[in-house]
Amino acid sequence: MLVLGLRLGEALGLRWEDVELDQAEMTIGWQLQRVAGKLLHRRTKTDASDATLxxxxxxxxxxxxxxxxxxxxxxxxxDDWQETGLVFATASGRPVEPSNFRRSFANACDKADVRKIHVHATRKTCASLLVALDVHPRVAMQILRHSQIAVTMNIYSEASSEETRKALKRLGEQFAS
Incomplete structure (x- = not known):
């Protein structure tokens, strides 16, 4: 979530079939959300949210x-396993409840002895780190899958897939060091 700026629902809705480990890329197009008391695995809300990263x-x-x-x-x-195809699942294969993930995330912050932040703040942190690495705003927009930064950026700038790959590689190297 932190490295790719994934939304909680996108991370919990990620399917193994959308992950290509050999090619080091994943397709974001599904999310897990609680709607009207039901946990639903459904397409992301907007086309801008869908991307192969x-x-x-x-x-x-x-x-x-x-x-x-x-x-x-x-x-x-x-025999108790329920196959969902989700990357992140419970010990019995079922979808992870977003509220349970939030609690686990808070506990992980405590264990790591770092300041507690909301899960969504990892997305903001990813954006801040990309800015700190001097990543072009258009590339950051692609990584975070925002529909727009500003009209000028949407109309006049373009980022190649190679720039996106280089930016994410640099971000990963920052985390590894």
């Missing part, structure tokens, strides 16, 4: 670790 080595490492934990949980659950 390259990701740096630190994300590859985290996803490989997640895949191992997922496989171990599936084996341990046996």
């Amino acid at each position: 390259p990701f740096p080595e630190i994300v590859t490492t985290a996803l490989c670790s997640r895949q191992q934990a997922h496989d171990a949980a599936r084996e341990a659950a046996g």
